[in-house]
Amino acid sequence: MTTDATPAERHLVVLEGVEKRFGARLAALSGIDVAIGRGEHVRVEGPSGAGKTTLLRLIAALDAPTSGHVAIAGRRVESLAAPARARLRNTIGILLHEPVLPSRRSVLAAVAVGATIAGAPDDEAEQRAIAALTRVGLDPATLGRIPCRELPRGEARRVAFARALVNRPALLVLDDPGAGLDAPTGASLQALLEQFAAAGVTVVASAPSGVPLAPATPHMRILRLESGRLAR
Amino acid sequence: MTDTLHDAARGDAPSPLGALLRRPLRLLLSLGAGALAIVALLAVAGLAFTLRGHVDGHRGAAEAFVFVAPSASDRDSIAVRNAIAAQPGVVEVRYVGRDEALQILARRFAAVGAADPLAELKSNPLPDAYVATFARGVDADGVQNAAVELRKLAHVEGVEVDVDAYRTREAARRVGWTLGAIVAALAAIGWLRCLVAMVDAVATPDADDVRALRLVGADEAFIRAPAVRASAIVGAAAGALAALAAAAGLRALGPALDVCARSYGIDVNGVASATPAFAALAIAAVVVAAAGVGALVGQLRSAWLVRRVPGP
Numbered sequence: 447m448t449t450d451a452t453p454a455e456r457h458l459v460v461l462e463g464v465e466k467r468f469g470a471r472l473a474a475l476s477g478i479d480v481a482i483g484r485g486e487h488v489r490v491e492g493p494s495g496a497g498k499t500t501l502l503r504l505i506a507a508l509d510a511p512t513s514g515h516v517a518i519a520g521r522r523v524e525s526l527a528a529p530a531r532a533r534l535r536n537t538i539g540i541l542l543h544e545p546v547l548p549s550r551r552s553v554l555a556a557v558a559v560g561a562t563i564a565g566a567p568d569d570e571a572e573q574r575a576i577a578a579l580t581r582v583g584l585d586p587a588t589l590g591r592i593p594c595r596e597l598p599r600g601e602a603r604r605v606a607f608a609r610a611l612v613n614r615p616a617l618l619v620l621d622d623p624g625a626g627l628d629a630p631t632g633a634s635l636q637a638l639l640e641q642f643a644a645a646g647v648t649v650v651a652s653a654p655s656g657v658p659l660a661p662a663t664p665h666m667r668i669l670r671l672e673s674g675r676l677a678r
Numbered sequence: 679m680t681d682t683l684h685d686a687a688r689g690d691a692p693s694p695l696g697a698l699l700r701r702p703l704r705l706l707l708s709l710g711a712g713a714l715a716i717v718a719l720l721a722v723a724g725l726a727f728t729l730r731g732h733v734d735g736h737r738g739a740a741e742a743f744v745f746v747a748p749s750a751s752d753r754d755s756i757a758v759r760n761a762i763a764a765q766p767g768v769v770e771v772r773y774v775g776r777d778e779a780l781q782i783l784a785r786r787f788a789a790v791g792a793a794d795p796l797a798e799l800k801s802n803p804l805p806d807a808y809v810a811t812f813a814r815g816v817d818a819d820g821v822q823n824a825a826v827e828l829r830k831l832a833h834v835e836g837v838e839v840d841v842d843a844y845r846t847r848e849a850a851r852r853v854g855w856t857l858g859a860i861v862a863a864l865a866a867i868g869w870l871r872c873l874v875a876m877v878d879a880v881a882t883p884d885a886d887d888v889r890a891l892r893l894v895g896a897d898e899a900f901i902r903a904p905a906v907r908a909s910a911i912v913g914a915a916a917g918a919l920a921a922l923a924a925a926a927g928l929r930a931l932g933p934a935l936d937v938c939a940r941s942y943g944i945d946v947n948g949v950a951s952a953t954p955a956f957a958a959l960a961i962a963a964v965v966v967a968a969a970g971v972g973a974l975v976g977q978l979r980s981a982w983l984v985r986r987v988p989g990p
Contacts, residue, residue: 508893508990529897536895546990548890560894595886609894 457481458617458648459505464514466500474500475674478514482650482667484616487643489662492671494655499543499621501671505650506540506619507531518617536563539610539618543625545602549595553579553605554586556594560612571612578608583634599626607635618642620651694880695908704879712876712916713923715869716968720924739769739811740821740844742828742837743779746806750833755806761831762810765824770811779807786843818845873975876916880908881980888987898984905980906973913972914965921961 464478475497482488482505490498503509504516510524517523518534526534547556554575561571576586582604589601597605603626610618623639624632640663643649662668670677698705744762746755763771774782810828812821818841825839883905891901928935 532892532895532897534895535893538895540893542893542990544990546886546890546893548884548887550884550887551890556890559891559896563891563894563896563900 456483458484458486458519459650460515460517461504461511462515462517464504464511464516466497466504466509467512473674475504475511475671477675480669480676482648484648485643485646486648486667487640487663487665488648488650488667488669490650490652490669490671492655496655496671497674498652498655498671500674501669502619502621502650502652505617506538507534508540536560537613537615537617539613539615539620541603541607541610541618541620541623543621545594545599545606547594547597547602547606547609549593551594552591553584553594553597554590557605557609557612560609564613574612574614575608578611579605581611582608582638583631584608600628600631603627604631604635615647617648618650620649622652622654625654693908694882694905695911698879698908698912701879708876708879708912709916709919711872712913712968712972713919715872715876716917716920716964716971717924717927718865718869718872720920720964724924739814740816740818740839740841741812742810742821742825742839743774743783744808744810744828744831744834745776745779745836745838746808747833747835750806754833758831758833759808762808762828765810765827767812767816767820767824768810769813772809772811774807774809776807779809783838783840786840873971874979876912877905877909877972877976877979880912881905881976881983883980883984883987885987888984889990893990898981901984902977902980906976909976909980910969910973913975914969916972917965917968918961920968921964925957925961 459480459482461478461480464475465473466475467473478501490501492498500509504511504523505518507516507518507523507526510516515522515524518538521534523531523534548559551559554572557578558571558575561574562568566574576590579586579589584601584604589597589605594602594605607620607623610620618639620639623635627635639649639651643665698708744758746758750758759771759773762768810824812824816824821839821841821844825837828834828837883901888901
């Protein structure tokens with residue numbers, strides 16, 4: 447990368463002057479300027495209602511800003527048509543606070559569909575799904591055929607995490623990844639995220655509100671939101 | 679990997695058609711609605727095809743009956759005919775026997791309650807009469823003026839125009855077209871509703887599935903694809919049902935239809951007695967077309983329903 451490269455070219459995620467409003471009065475985010483480099487591990491902290499989920503949804507190309515720009519891999523999200531935005535989302539590993547699993551599909555089908563959408567043949571999609579489930583500590587042979595609606599919350603969350611990994615994304619966007627998990631499972635998931643970050647995957651994860659947080663690791667960058675603004 | 683997981687990854691995505699097959703009453707209603715719409719379309723198409731040669735574009739237009747003088751020779755009669763054809767507004771001239779012309783006029787005048795003005799003509803036994811048909815747009819005054827000009831022609835004994843009957847027919851035609859348009863519009867709405875009902879059971883998306891697919895980057899076409907495929911299959915099944923019902927109906931009603939049609943001078947043999955080969959081709963064509971219609975309606979309906987699913 448040359449020194450003349452723009453922020454969008456040097457960084458994987460760039461937010462410039464981003465504001466997000468819901469309705470005329472409520473500004474969930476205001477004046478957000480942040481650049482996230484490739485391979486960074488970013489933790490977004492803040493009290494409840496600070497705008498963490500809103501920020502993550504913008505980075506995940508699930509929403510567009512009311513004003514300002516969000517660029518992912520150099521592409522401005524707000525200027526993309528719906529099909530292009532969908533293709534972009536397929537390359538991002540997304541885990542929302544709710545698992546958002548297709549209730550009638552089996553676990554394996556729910557995880558493999560992301561790879562199918564990416565163009566993988568059925569066999570390869572299946573193998574990727576099995577590998578992703580194994581990576582998050584689930585047994586595909588046991589859970590593979592179970593409809594997602596029958597999963598307990600903790601396992602549903604891990605299946606959703608496996609789905610986020612199935613396309614080997616360069617960017618992981620995770621809203622409170624430890625939610626619904628017991629402490630050991632949550633800790634192992636956190637360790638997994640550290641491994642991904644160390645391997646060069648950009649990880650942007652929000653921390654839960656109102657609970658003591660694990661100490662930040664040396665390579666972790668903290669973004670603190672307060673009332674929709676980044677604290678300096 | 680075991681076959682079980684192969685199946686799980688490939689085959690057990692929610693199938694709209696599978697869900698419909700597990701609900702036989704809903705399946706029957708879907709097929710019934712679709713078959714009804716297709717049978718209605720086949721009936722209209724069949725009627726139009728059968729009547730195509732019997733529709734007279736000038737039917738109901740104003741006409742003038744020109745009675746040639748008894749002293750006119752054949753050449754004079756031809757000259758009268760040519761002069762009538764040259765009149766502005768006249769689009770057709772045909773010969774009728776005098777008696778037939780008198781009968782037509784008597785019916786028309788009776789229909790509007792007018793007295794028979796033709797008594798003085800009935801005593802003349804010579805047969806020549808020409809019926810001049812006017813173009814549709816010519817009003818009653820125009821017809822009257824043309825009749826005045828026709829009376830001035832040499833060798834013309836008399837000219838009668840059915841202006842009152844024409845006015846009545848024109849009014850009835852306008853009312854008929856207006857009411858027909860309203861009925862046609864209502865029928866079209868009902869027809870479309872039947873088509874939508876045919877695919878609703880398979881085109882209604884699972885909201886969880888839609889949200890999950892959107893989250894992983896599926897575009898609208900990918901999300902709709904199962905509904906479109908299932909709608910095509912339901913359409914084809916409804917088409918087959920409709921075609922078989924139409925064939926059975928024609929076979930059952932054929933003789934009665936034939937009698938009714940012949941009373942109006944219409945031959946329906948070509949429709950009611952189709953050979954088995956043609957019928958098989960026709961059924962196949964209906965099934966294929968119905969599958970296409972099902973796919974199209976399913977595409978539109980599922981697109982509308984998917985857009986209504988919020989999130990994620």
